[in-house]
Amino acid sequence: MSETAGLQRIRVEDLLQRDSWDVDPRPHIRLNAEKCAGCPTKPCTRMCPAGCYVEAGGSIVFSYEGCLECGTCRVVCPMEAIEWDYPVSGRGIQYRTA
Amino acid sequence: MHMRFDVVVVGAGPAGAAAAYAAASGGLKVLLVERGRGAGSKQVYGGKVYSHYLEEALGDLKGAPIERWVGKERLSIVDDAGRTATLEYEGGSTRAFTAHLTKLAAWLVDRAASAGAVFVDEVRVDSLRRDPSGRFSGVEAGGELVEADVIIDAEGVNRLLLERAGLVERASTRDLALGVKEVVRIGEKEVEERFGLDKGEGLSWILVGGVTGGLPGGAFVYTNKDTVSLGLVLYVDAAARAIEEPVHSMIEKLRTHPALHRYWADGDVVEYAAKLTPESGYRYMPRRLVADGLMVAGDAAGMLLNLGYTFRGVDYAVYSGYMAGRAAIAARDRGGPTEENLRELYEEPLRRSRPFRDLWRLRGVERAMEGGDRYFRRYPALMGAALRSMFELGESTPSIYEALRGAAEESGISIIGALVDALMMARSI
Numbered sequence A: 001m002s003e004t005a006g007l008q009r010i011r012v013e014d015l016l017q018r019d020s021w022d023v024d025p026r027p028h029i030r031l032n033a034e035k036c037a038g039c040p041t042k043p044c045t046r047m048c049p050a051g052c053y054v055e056a057g058g059s060i061v062f063s064y065e066g067c068l069e070c071g072t073c074r075v076v077c078p079m080e081a082i083e084w085d086y087p088v089s090g091r092g093i094q095y096r097t098a
Numbered sequence B: 001m002h003m004r005f006d007v008v009v010v011g012a013g014p015a016g017a018a019a020a021y022a023a024a025s026g027g028l029k030v031l032l033v034e035r036g037r038g039a040g041s042k043q044v045y046g047g048k049v050y051s052h053y054l055e056e057a058l059g060d061l062k063g064a065p066i067e068r069w070v071g072k073e074r075l076s077i078v079d080d081a082g083r084t085a086t087l088e089y090e091g092g093s094t095r096a097f098t099a100h101l102t103k104l105a106a107w108l109v110d111r112a113a114s115a116g117a118v119f120v121d122e123v124r125v126d127s128l129r130r131d132p133s134g135r136f137s138g139v140e141a142g143g144e145l146v147e148a149d150v151i152i153d154a155e156g157v158n159r160l161l162l163e164r165a166g167l168v169e170r171a172s173t174r175d176l177a178l179g180v181k182e183v184v185r186i187g188e189k190e191v192e193e194r195f196g197l198d199k200g201e202g203l204s205w206i207l208v209g210g211v212t213g214g215l216p217g218g219a220f221v222y223t224n225k226d227t228v229s230l231g232l233v234l235y236v237d238a239a240a241r242a243i244e245e246p247v248h249s250m251i252e253k254l255r256t257h258p259a260l261h262r263y264w265a266d267g268d269v270v271e272y273a274a275k276l277t278p279e280s281g282y283r284y285m286p287r288r289l290v291a292d293g294l295m296v297a298g299d300a301a302g303m304l305l306n307l308g309y310t311f312r313g314v315d316y317a318v319y320s321g322y323m324a325g326r327a328a329i330a331a332r333d334r335g336g337p338t339e340e341n342l343r344e345l346y347e348e349p350l351r352r353s354r355p356f357r358d359l360w361r362l363r364g365v366e367r368a369m370e371g372g373d374r375y376f377r378r379y380p381a382l383m384g385a386a387l388r389s390m391f392e393l394g395e396s397t398p399s400i401y402e403a404l405r406g407a408a409e410e411s412g413i414s415i416i417g418a419l420v421d422a423l424m425m426a427r428s429i
Helices: A012-016 A033-037 A072-076 B014-025 B052-058 B101-114 B160-164 B188-195 B236-242 B247-255 B314-332 B339-352 B354-361 B363-369 B373-391 B400-411 B415-428
Strands: A020-022 A029-031 A053-056 A059-062 A082-084 A092-094 B003-010 B030-033 B048-050 B066-078 B084-090 B096-099 B118-120 B127-130 B136-141 B144-153 B176-185 B201-209 B217-223 B227-235 B268-278 B294-296
Touching (some): A012 B247, A012 B268, A033 A059, A072 B236, B003 B136, B014 B030, B014 B052, B014 B101, B014 B144, B030 B101, B048 B052, B048 B314, B052 B314, B096 B101, B096 B201, B101 B314, B127 B160, B144 B314, B201 B373, B227 B236, B227 B247, B294 B314, B314 B354, B339 B354, B373 B400, B373 B415
Parallel strands (some): B003 B144
Antiparallel strands (some): A020 A092, B048 B096, B066 B084, B066 B096, B176 B227, B176 B268, B201 B217
Protein backbone atom coordinates (compact mmCIF):
# COMPACT_ATOMS: atom_id res chain seq x y z
CA MET A 1 0.00 0.00 0.00
CA SER A 2 1.54 3.27 -1.03
CA GLU A 3 1.30 6.62 0.68
CA THR A 4 -0.96 7.81 -2.12
CA ALA A 5 -3.78 5.70 -0.73
CA GLY A 6 -6.71 7.44 0.89
CA LEU A 7 -7.22 11.13 1.06
CA GLN A 8 -3.75 12.29 2.02
CA ARG A 9 -2.62 15.06 -0.31
CA ILE A 10 0.91 14.82 -1.63
CA ARG A 11 3.11 17.87 -1.18
CA VAL A 12 4.57 19.28 -4.38
CA GLU A 13 8.13 18.37 -3.36
CA ASP A 14 7.03 14.75 -3.17
CA LEU A 15 4.99 14.92 -6.38
CA LEU A 16 8.11 16.05 -8.21
CA GLN A 17 9.95 13.03 -6.81
CA ARG A 18 7.65 10.83 -8.91
CA ASP A 19 9.24 12.27 -12.05
CA SER A 20 12.60 11.46 -13.62
CA TRP A 21 15.18 14.22 -13.79
CA ASP A 22 18.55 15.13 -15.14
CA VAL A 23 18.94 18.58 -13.67
CA ASP A 24 21.41 20.90 -15.36
CA PRO A 25 23.72 22.65 -12.90
CA ARG A 26 23.31 25.74 -15.10
CA PRO A 27 19.94 27.38 -14.46
CA HIS A 28 17.65 27.79 -17.47
CA ILE A 29 15.54 30.43 -15.69
CA ARG A 30 16.76 33.79 -14.48
CA LEU A 31 14.79 36.11 -12.24
CA ASN A 32 15.34 39.84 -12.27
CA ALA A 33 15.15 40.50 -8.52
CA GLU A 34 14.72 44.22 -8.93
CA LYS A 35 11.70 43.96 -11.24
CA CYS A 36 10.33 41.09 -9.15
CA ALA A 37 10.46 43.12 -5.94
CA GLY A 38 8.03 45.66 -7.41
CA CYS A 39 5.35 43.06 -8.16
CA PRO A 40 2.16 43.49 -6.14
CA THR A 41 0.44 40.19 -7.03
CA LYS A 42 3.15 37.55 -7.54
CA PRO A 43 0.97 35.12 -9.55
CA CYS A 44 3.98 32.85 -10.07
CA THR A 45 3.65 31.63 -6.47
CA ARG A 46 0.24 30.13 -7.22
CA MET A 47 0.46 29.39 -10.94
CA CYS A 48 3.76 27.50 -11.16
CA PRO A 49 2.66 23.84 -11.09
CA ALA A 50 6.01 22.83 -9.63
CA GLY A 51 5.97 25.38 -6.83
CA CYS A 52 9.28 26.80 -8.05
CA TYR A 53 8.44 30.29 -6.79
CA VAL A 54 7.91 30.75 -3.06
CA GLU A 55 7.30 33.99 -1.25
CA ALA A 56 9.49 34.47 1.81
CA GLY A 57 9.62 37.72 3.73
CA GLY A 58 8.02 39.68 0.88
CA SER A 59 10.40 38.54 -1.84
CA ILE A 60 10.48 35.50 -4.11
CA VAL A 61 12.80 32.62 -3.47
CA PHE A 62 12.99 30.58 -6.65
CA SER A 63 14.49 27.31 -7.76
CA TYR A 64 14.67 26.07 -11.34
CA GLU A 65 15.46 22.44 -10.46
CA GLY A 66 11.87 21.19 -10.26
CA CYS A 67 10.74 23.04 -13.39
CA LEU A 68 8.23 21.05 -15.48
CA GLU A 69 9.08 23.26 -18.49
CA CYS A 70 5.52 24.43 -19.13
CA GLY A 71 6.38 28.13 -19.52
CA THR A 72 3.53 29.45 -17.36
CA CYS A 73 5.73 31.66 -15.16
CA ARG A 74 7.04 33.49 -18.19
CA VAL A 75 3.57 34.48 -19.36
CA VAL A 76 1.94 35.21 -16.00
CA CYS A 77 4.74 37.39 -14.65
CA PRO A 78 3.27 40.91 -14.83
CA MET A 79 6.73 42.47 -14.44
CA GLU A 80 8.33 40.45 -17.27
CA ALA A 81 10.99 39.68 -14.71
CA ILE A 82 11.48 36.06 -15.74
CA GLU A 83 14.01 35.18 -18.38
CA TRP A 84 13.04 31.69 -19.40
CA ASP A 85 14.37 29.18 -21.90
CA TYR A 86 14.37 25.42 -22.20
CA PRO A 87 17.30 23.53 -20.67
CA VAL A 88 20.06 22.53 -23.10
CA SER A 89 21.48 19.09 -23.91
CA GLY A 90 18.27 17.19 -23.12
CA ARG A 91 18.55 18.09 -19.44
CA GLY A 92 15.68 18.79 -17.10
CA ILE A 93 12.44 16.82 -16.77
CA GLN A 94 12.34 13.40 -18.48
CA TYR A 95 8.70 12.51 -19.09
CA ARG A 96 7.85 8.83 -19.52
CA THR A 97 4.07 8.45 -19.42
CA ALA A 98 2.68 11.96 -19.96
CA MET B 1 30.78 22.20 -39.01
CA HIS B 2 28.65 23.06 -42.01
CA MET B 3 25.40 21.23 -42.59
CA ARG B 4 22.77 21.72 -45.20
CA PHE B 5 19.34 20.15 -45.57
CA ASP B 6 16.32 20.67 -47.78
CA VAL B 7 14.15 20.96 -44.68
CA VAL B 8 14.90 21.53 -41.01
CA VAL B 9 12.01 20.74 -38.69
CA VAL B 10 12.22 22.28 -35.21
CA GLY B 11 10.58 20.12 -32.55
CA ALA B 12 9.76 16.41 -32.69
CA GLY B 13 6.25 16.56 -31.30
CA PRO B 14 3.25 15.35 -33.29
CA ALA B 15 3.42 18.27 -35.76
CA GLY B 16 7.18 18.17 -36.29
CA ALA B 17 7.37 14.40 -36.61
CA ALA B 18 4.50 14.38 -39.11
CA ALA B 19 6.14 17.19 -41.09
CA ALA B 20 9.45 15.31 -41.20
CA TYR B 21 7.65 12.11 -42.20
CA ALA B 22 5.80 13.82 -45.05
CA ALA B 23 8.80 15.73 -46.37
CA ALA B 24 11.15 12.74 -46.17
CA SER B 25 8.56 10.50 -47.84
CA GLY B 26 8.67 12.85 -50.82
CA GLY B 27 12.43 12.41 -51.13
CA LEU B 28 13.59 15.58 -49.40
CA LYS B 29 16.67 15.64 -47.18
CA VAL B 30 15.16 16.34 -43.77
CA LEU B 31 16.65 17.10 -40.37
CA LEU B 32 14.30 16.76 -37.38
CA VAL B 33 15.73 18.56 -34.35
CA GLU B 34 14.49 17.84 -30.82
CA ARG B 35 15.58 19.51 -27.57
CA GLY B 36 14.71 16.51 -25.37
CA ARG B 37 16.68 13.35 -24.73
CA GLY B 38 15.32 10.75 -27.12
CA ALA B 39 11.98 11.20 -28.82
CA GLY B 40 9.00 12.03 -26.65
CA SER B 41 10.73 12.97 -23.41
CA LYS B 42 9.33 16.51 -23.35
CA GLN B 43 5.84 15.65 -24.58
CA VAL B 44 2.78 16.38 -22.44
CA TYR B 45 -0.95 16.44 -23.24
CA GLY B 46 -4.21 15.31 -21.64
CA GLY B 47 -4.56 11.84 -22.93
CA LYS B 48 -6.89 11.28 -25.92
CA VAL B 49 -6.24 11.36 -29.67
CA TYR B 50 -8.79 11.29 -32.49
CA SER B 51 -7.51 8.84 -35.08
CA HIS B 52 -8.96 10.26 -38.33
CA TYR B 53 -6.21 12.70 -39.31
CA LEU B 54 -3.44 10.38 -38.12
CA GLU B 55 -4.73 7.63 -40.39
CA GLU B 56 -5.12 10.11 -43.22
CA ALA B 57 -1.53 11.35 -42.86
CA LEU B 58 0.21 8.07 -42.05
CA GLY B 59 -1.96 5.62 -43.96
CA ASP B 60 -2.29 3.34 -40.97
CA LEU B 61 -1.61 3.16 -37.23
CA LYS B 62 0.38 -0.07 -37.35
CA GLY B 63 2.48 -0.47 -34.24
CA ALA B 64 1.15 2.75 -32.69
CA PRO B 65 1.41 2.71 -28.88
CA ILE B 66 -2.34 2.85 -28.31
CA GLU B 67 -3.40 2.32 -24.70
CA ARG B 68 -7.17 1.93 -25.13
CA TRP B 69 -9.79 2.74 -27.76
CA VAL B 70 -12.32 5.09 -26.19
CA GLY B 71 -15.70 3.39 -25.97
CA LYS B 72 -17.19 5.45 -23.18
CA GLU B 73 -17.47 9.22 -22.93
CA ARG B 74 -18.56 10.99 -19.78
CA LEU B 75 -19.34 14.62 -19.14
CA SER B 76 -19.95 15.74 -15.56
CA ILE B 77 -21.04 18.98 -13.99
CA VAL B 78 -19.98 19.23 -10.37
CA ASP B 79 -21.11 21.92 -7.95
CA ASP B 80 -19.06 23.34 -5.09
CA ALA B 81 -20.69 20.89 -2.67
CA GLY B 82 -19.59 17.93 -4.80
CA ARG B 83 -23.07 17.16 -6.20
CA THR B 84 -22.53 15.73 -9.65
CA ALA B 85 -24.65 15.30 -12.76
CA THR B 86 -23.17 13.04 -15.42
CA LEU B 87 -23.99 12.38 -19.03
CA GLU B 88 -22.56 9.11 -20.32
CA TYR B 89 -22.33 8.02 -23.92
CA GLU B 90 -21.50 4.48 -25.00
CA GLY B 91 -22.50 1.87 -27.51
CA GLY B 92 -21.29 3.88 -30.49
CA SER B 93 -18.19 3.18 -32.55
CA THR B 94 -14.83 4.40 -31.43
CA ARG B 95 -12.98 7.25 -33.09
CA ALA B 96 -10.35 8.06 -30.50
CA PHE B 97 -7.75 6.30 -28.44
CA THR B 98 -5.82 7.04 -25.27
CA ALA B 99 -2.03 7.03 -25.43
CA HIS B 100 1.00 8.43 -23.69
CA LEU B 101 2.22 11.24 -25.91
CA THR B 102 5.79 10.44 -24.87
CA LYS B 103 5.36 7.08 -26.64
CA LEU B 104 3.15 8.27 -29.49
CA ALA B 105 5.65 11.00 -30.42
CA ALA B 106 8.48 8.45 -30.33
CA TRP B 107 6.49 6.22 -32.68
CA LEU B 108 5.88 9.14 -35.05
CA VAL B 109 9.59 9.98 -35.00
CA ASP B 110 10.35 6.34 -35.89
CA ARG B 111 8.02 6.65 -38.86
CA ALA B 112 9.81 9.85 -39.93
CA ALA B 113 13.21 8.18 -39.55
CA SER B 114 12.04 5.13 -41.55
CA ALA B 115 10.99 7.51 -44.31
CA GLY B 116 14.57 8.85 -44.32
CA ALA B 117 14.50 11.87 -42.01
CA VAL B 118 17.58 12.41 -39.86
CA PHE B 119 16.61 12.74 -36.20
CA VAL B 120 18.87 14.51 -33.71
CA ASP B 121 17.97 14.88 -30.05
CA GLU B 122 19.43 16.93 -27.18
CA VAL B 123 19.72 19.93 -29.46
CA ARG B 124 17.94 23.09 -28.39
CA VAL B 125 17.53 25.48 -31.30
CA ASP B 126 18.38 29.01 -30.15
CA SER B 127 17.29 31.04 -33.14
CA LEU B 128 15.92 30.99 -36.66
CA ARG B 129 18.44 32.51 -39.04
CA ARG B 130 17.77 34.79 -41.98
CA ASP B 131 20.05 35.54 -44.89
CA PRO B 132 20.78 39.16 -45.87
CA SER B 133 17.69 39.21 -48.10
CA GLY B 134 15.50 38.44 -45.06
CA ARG B 135 14.74 34.89 -46.15
CA PHE B 136 14.78 32.24 -43.41
CA SER B 137 17.81 30.17 -44.22
CA GLY B 138 18.59 27.95 -41.25
CA VAL B 139 18.64 27.42 -37.52
CA GLU B 140 21.28 28.08 -34.92
CA ALA B 141 21.88 25.80 -31.95
CA GLY B 142 24.69 26.20 -29.45
CA GLY B 143 26.58 28.45 -31.85
CA GLU B 144 26.32 26.02 -34.77
CA LEU B 145 24.40 26.78 -37.90
CA VAL B 146 22.37 24.31 -39.92
CA GLU B 147 21.27 25.66 -43.28
CA ALA B 148 18.03 24.71 -44.97
CA ASP B 149 15.90 25.71 -47.92
CA VAL B 150 12.89 25.73 -45.66
CA ILE B 151 12.30 25.61 -41.90
CA ILE B 152 9.20 24.04 -40.40
CA ASP B 153 8.72 25.57 -36.96
CA ALA B 154 6.90 23.09 -34.74
CA GLU B 155 8.41 24.42 -31.51
CA GLY B 156 5.19 24.09 -29.54
CA VAL B 157 3.07 26.46 -27.54
CA ASN B 158 5.99 28.46 -26.12
CA ARG B 159 6.99 30.29 -29.28
CA LEU B 160 10.41 31.40 -28.14
CA LEU B 161 11.88 31.20 -31.64
CA LEU B 162 9.02 32.95 -33.40
CA GLU B 163 9.07 35.68 -30.75
CA ARG B 164 12.82 36.18 -31.17
CA ALA B 165 12.36 36.34 -34.93
CA GLY B 166 9.75 39.06 -34.43
CA LEU B 167 6.98 37.05 -36.08
CA VAL B 168 4.67 36.84 -33.06
CA GLU B 169 4.12 38.92 -29.95
CA ARG B 170 4.81 37.60 -26.48
CA ALA B 171 1.83 35.39 -25.70
CA SER B 172 -1.04 36.87 -23.73
CA THR B 173 -2.37 35.03 -20.68
CA ARG B 174 -5.82 35.41 -22.23
CA ASP B 175 -4.92 33.04 -25.05
CA LEU B 176 -3.47 30.24 -22.96
CA ALA B 177 -4.59 27.51 -20.62
CA LEU B 178 -2.45 25.56 -18.17
CA GLY B 179 -2.85 21.80 -17.99
CA VAL B 180 -1.49 19.76 -15.11
CA LYS B 181 -1.84 16.02 -14.85
CA GLU B 182 -1.00 13.02 -12.72
CA VAL B 183 -0.64 9.48 -13.98
CA VAL B 184 -1.80 6.98 -11.37
CA ARG B 185 -1.09 3.27 -11.70
CA ILE B 186 -3.91 1.08 -10.46
CA GLY B 187 -3.57 -2.08 -12.59
CA GLU B 188 -5.31 -3.27 -15.75
CA LYS B 189 -8.10 -5.21 -14.04
CA GLU B 190 -8.84 -2.29 -11.71
CA VAL B 191 -9.09 0.15 -14.64
CA GLU B 192 -11.76 -2.04 -16.22
CA GLU B 193 -13.64 -2.88 -13.03
CA ARG B 194 -13.70 0.57 -11.50
CA PHE B 195 -14.77 2.39 -14.65
CA GLY B 196 -17.07 -0.36 -15.94
CA LEU B 197 -15.05 -0.96 -19.11
CA ASP B 198 -14.75 -3.98 -21.36
CA LYS B 199 -11.34 -5.48 -21.93
CA GLY B 200 -9.19 -2.97 -23.78
CA GLU B 201 -11.94 -0.35 -23.77
CA GLY B 202 -11.15 3.20 -22.70
CA LEU B 203 -12.92 6.04 -20.96
CA SER B 204 -12.72 9.75 -21.65
CA TRP B 205 -14.24 11.89 -18.91
CA ILE B 206 -14.47 15.69 -18.74
CA LEU B 207 -15.67 17.43 -15.57
CA VAL B 208 -16.49 21.11 -15.04
CA GLY B 209 -17.52 23.27 -12.11
CA GLY B 210 -16.43 22.57 -8.55
CA VAL B 211 -13.44 20.53 -9.72
CA THR B 212 -11.69 23.80 -10.56
CA GLY B 213 -13.19 25.67 -7.63
CA GLY B 214 -15.39 27.48 -10.18
CA LEU B 215 -12.42 28.77 -12.20
CA PRO B 216 -12.80 28.68 -15.99
CA GLY B 217 -11.45 25.38 -17.25
CA GLY B 218 -12.17 21.83 -16.23
CA ALA B 219 -10.84 18.45 -15.22
CA PHE B 220 -10.19 15.33 -17.27
CA VAL B 221 -9.82 11.63 -16.63
CA TYR B 222 -8.53 9.23 -19.29
CA THR B 223 -7.95 5.54 -18.79
CA ASN B 224 -4.79 3.93 -20.09
CA LYS B 225 -3.93 0.21 -20.04
CA ASP B 226 -3.09 -0.01 -16.36
CA THR B 227 -2.98 3.66 -15.38
CA VAL B 228 -5.33 6.61 -15.19
CA SER B 229 -4.42 10.11 -16.37
CA LEU B 230 -6.22 12.77 -14.38
CA GLY B 231 -5.72 16.47 -14.57
CA LEU B 232 -6.90 20.03 -14.59
CA VAL B 233 -7.00 22.67 -17.28
CA LEU B 234 -7.19 26.30 -16.12
CA TYR B 235 -7.56 29.38 -18.29
CA VAL B 236 -4.39 31.22 -17.37
CA ASP B 237 -5.74 34.77 -17.28
CA ALA B 238 -8.69 34.04 -14.98
CA ALA B 239 -6.69 31.65 -12.82
CA ALA B 240 -3.79 34.08 -12.36
CA ARG B 241 -6.25 36.63 -11.01
CA ALA B 242 -8.58 34.46 -8.94
CA ILE B 243 -6.76 31.28 -7.91
CA GLU B 244 -6.62 30.94 -4.15
CA GLU B 245 -4.27 28.03 -3.70
CA PRO B 246 -1.36 26.81 -5.79
CA VAL B 247 -2.13 24.76 -8.89
CA HIS B 248 -0.28 21.77 -7.44
CA SER B 249 -2.54 21.67 -4.44
CA MET B 250 -5.60 22.02 -6.72
CA ILE B 251 -4.68 18.89 -8.63
CA GLU B 252 -4.15 17.05 -5.35
CA LYS B 253 -7.59 18.25 -4.31
CA LEU B 254 -8.93 16.70 -7.51
CA ARG B 255 -7.14 13.40 -6.89
CA THR B 256 -8.47 13.26 -3.33
CA HIS B 257 -11.95 14.57 -4.28
CA PRO B 258 -14.55 12.67 -2.20
CA ALA B 259 -16.59 11.74 -5.29
CA LEU B 260 -13.58 10.72 -7.39
CA HIS B 261 -10.77 9.27 -5.31
CA ARG B 262 -12.33 5.80 -5.16
CA TYR B 263 -11.55 5.35 -8.86
CA TRP B 264 -7.82 5.41 -8.22
CA ALA B 265 -7.70 4.61 -4.50
CA ASP B 266 -4.52 2.75 -3.47
CA GLY B 267 -2.93 3.68 -6.78
CA ASP B 268 0.59 4.92 -7.20
CA VAL B 269 1.18 8.38 -8.63
CA VAL B 270 3.89 7.56 -11.16
CA GLU B 271 4.20 10.90 -12.92
CA TYR B 272 3.32 14.56 -12.54
CA ALA B 273 3.35 16.78 -15.64
CA ALA B 274 2.40 20.26 -16.83
CA LYS B 275 1.91 22.01 -20.15
CA LEU B 276 0.63 25.28 -21.51
CA THR B 277 -1.86 24.98 -24.32
CA PRO B 278 -3.65 27.45 -26.59
CA GLU B 279 -7.00 28.16 -24.94
CA SER B 280 -8.43 29.30 -28.22
CA GLY B 281 -6.43 27.97 -31.13
CA TYR B 282 -8.01 30.40 -33.53
CA ARG B 283 -6.92 33.40 -31.45
CA TYR B 284 -3.48 31.97 -30.78
CA MET B 285 -2.78 31.53 -34.46
CA PRO B 286 -0.05 33.85 -35.80
CA ARG B 287 -1.30 36.38 -38.32
CA ARG B 288 0.74 34.58 -40.95
CA LEU B 289 1.67 30.90 -40.95
CA VAL B 290 4.42 31.31 -43.52
CA ALA B 291 7.31 33.58 -44.32
CA ASP B 292 10.02 33.33 -46.95
CA GLY B 293 11.59 29.94 -46.14
CA LEU B 294 9.41 29.26 -43.10
CA MET B 295 6.21 27.43 -42.17
CA VAL B 296 4.61 27.15 -38.71
CA ALA B 297 2.72 24.04 -37.58
CA GLY B 298 1.13 22.45 -34.50
CA ASP B 299 0.57 24.28 -31.22
CA ALA B 300 2.81 27.12 -32.41
CA ALA B 301 0.31 27.64 -35.24
CA GLY B 302 -2.66 27.50 -32.85
CA MET B 303 -3.85 24.19 -34.29
CA LEU B 304 -5.87 23.17 -31.25
CA LEU B 305 -9.61 23.09 -30.80
CA ASN B 306 -11.07 23.50 -27.31
CA LEU B 307 -14.80 22.89 -27.00
CA GLY B 308 -14.92 22.50 -23.24
CA TYR B 309 -16.23 18.92 -23.54
CA THR B 310 -13.52 17.73 -25.88
CA PHE B 311 -10.18 18.82 -27.31
CA ARG B 312 -8.40 18.24 -30.58
CA GLY B 313 -4.70 19.01 -30.37
CA VAL B 314 -2.57 16.04 -31.38
CA ASP B 315 -4.58 15.14 -34.48
CA TYR B 316 -4.69 18.76 -35.65
CA ALA B 317 -0.95 19.05 -35.03
CA VAL B 318 -0.27 15.96 -37.12
CA TYR B 319 -2.56 17.31 -39.83
CA SER B 320 -0.87 20.72 -40.03
CA GLY B 321 2.62 19.21 -39.82
CA TYR B 322 1.79 16.76 -42.57
CA MET B 323 0.49 19.56 -44.78
CA ALA B 324 3.65 21.61 -44.15
CA GLY B 325 5.83 18.63 -45.09
CA ARG B 326 3.84 18.08 -48.28
CA ALA B 327 4.06 21.78 -49.09
CA ALA B 328 7.86 21.63 -48.80
CA ILE B 329 7.86 18.97 -51.53
CA ALA B 330 5.46 20.89 -53.77
CA ALA B 331 7.46 24.11 -53.29
CA ARG B 332 10.64 22.43 -54.51
CA ASP B 333 8.91 21.52 -57.75
CA ARG B 334 7.64 25.07 -58.10
CA GLY B 335 10.70 27.22 -57.85
CA GLY B 336 11.43 26.97 -54.14
CA PRO B 337 9.90 27.85 -50.76
CA THR B 338 9.27 31.53 -51.34
CA GLU B 339 6.69 33.22 -49.17
CA GLU B 340 4.26 33.33 -52.06
CA ASN B 341 4.68 29.64 -52.84
CA LEU B 342 4.35 28.62 -49.22
CA ARG B 343 1.25 30.74 -48.83
CA GLU B 344 -0.33 29.02 -51.82
CA LEU B 345 0.90 25.56 -50.94
CA TYR B 346 0.51 25.57 -47.14
CA GLU B 347 -1.28 28.50 -45.56
CA GLU B 348 -4.17 28.79 -47.98
CA PRO B 349 -4.92 25.05 -48.20
CA LEU B 350 -4.71 24.89 -44.38
CA ARG B 351 -7.14 27.77 -44.05
CA ARG B 352 -9.51 26.00 -46.42
CA SER B 353 -9.16 22.68 -44.56
CA ARG B 354 -11.84 21.17 -42.33
CA PRO B 355 -9.80 21.54 -39.09
CA PHE B 356 -9.11 25.21 -39.75
CA ARG B 357 -12.68 25.98 -40.75
CA ASP B 358 -13.89 24.27 -37.58
CA LEU B 359 -11.47 26.33 -35.48
CA TRP B 360 -12.95 29.44 -37.05
CA ARG B 361 -16.56 28.30 -36.95
CA LEU B 362 -16.40 27.22 -33.32
CA ARG B 363 -14.36 30.14 -32.00
CA GLY B 364 -17.52 31.58 -30.41
CA VAL B 365 -17.70 28.63 -28.00
CA GLU B 366 -14.35 29.55 -26.60
CA ARG B 367 -15.37 33.15 -26.23
CA ALA B 368 -18.63 32.17 -24.52
CA MET B 369 -16.78 29.97 -22.07
CA GLU B 370 -14.81 32.99 -20.96
CA GLY B 371 -18.12 34.21 -19.55
CA GLY B 372 -16.44 32.45 -16.66
CA ASP B 373 -18.26 32.52 -13.42
CA ARG B 374 -21.65 31.68 -14.91
CA TYR B 375 -20.57 28.50 -16.68
CA PHE B 376 -18.11 27.27 -14.13
CA ARG B 377 -19.69 28.20 -10.80
CA ARG B 378 -23.25 29.52 -10.97
CA TYR B 379 -24.79 27.09 -13.45
CA PRO B 380 -23.22 24.12 -11.68
CA ALA B 381 -24.72 25.53 -8.46
CA LEU B 382 -28.13 25.89 -10.15
CA MET B 383 -27.91 22.34 -11.45
CA GLY B 384 -26.88 20.95 -8.06
CA ALA B 385 -29.72 22.68 -6.26
CA ALA B 386 -32.33 21.71 -8.87
CA LEU B 387 -31.34 18.04 -8.93
CA ARG B 388 -31.26 17.96 -5.15
CA SER B 389 -34.90 19.18 -5.05
CA MET B 390 -35.88 16.64 -7.70
CA PHE B 391 -34.19 13.61 -6.20
CA GLU B 392 -33.92 14.24 -2.47
CA LEU B 393 -37.58 13.97 -1.67
CA GLY B 394 -39.05 14.36 1.80
CA GLU B 395 -42.46 15.65 2.76
CA SER B 396 -43.25 17.37 -0.53
CA THR B 397 -42.61 16.56 -4.18
CA PRO B 398 -41.78 19.55 -6.37
CA SER B 399 -42.42 19.59 -10.10
CA ILE B 400 -39.37 20.08 -12.33
CA TYR B 401 -40.38 23.70 -12.80
CA GLU B 402 -40.68 24.25 -9.05
CA ALA B 403 -37.32 22.56 -8.51
CA LEU B 404 -35.71 24.84 -11.10
CA ARG B 405 -37.37 27.97 -9.76
CA GLY B 406 -36.35 27.15 -6.18
CA ALA B 407 -32.80 26.43 -7.33
CA ALA B 408 -32.67 29.67 -9.30
CA GLU B 409 -33.73 31.64 -6.24
CA GLU B 410 -31.27 29.79 -4.04
CA SER B 411 -28.34 30.31 -6.40
CA GLY B 412 -29.32 33.85 -7.37
CA ILE B 413 -29.65 33.12 -11.10
CA SER B 414 -32.50 34.24 -13.31
CA ILE B 415 -33.91 31.40 -15.39
CA ILE B 416 -34.47 33.80 -18.26
CA GLY B 417 -30.80 34.84 -18.12
CA ALA B 418 -29.79 31.19 -18.18
CA LEU B 419 -32.03 30.55 -21.18
CA VAL B 420 -30.54 33.52 -22.99
CA ASP B 421 -27.05 32.16 -22.25
CA ALA B 422 -28.07 28.74 -23.53
CA LEU B 423 -29.39 30.32 -26.74
CA MET B 424 -26.26 32.40 -27.19
CA MET B 425 -24.11 29.32 -26.68
CA ALA B 426 -26.24 27.36 -29.15
CA ARG B 427 -25.99 30.18 -31.69
CA SER B 428 -22.24 30.44 -31.36
CA ILE B 429 -22.05 26.72 -32.08
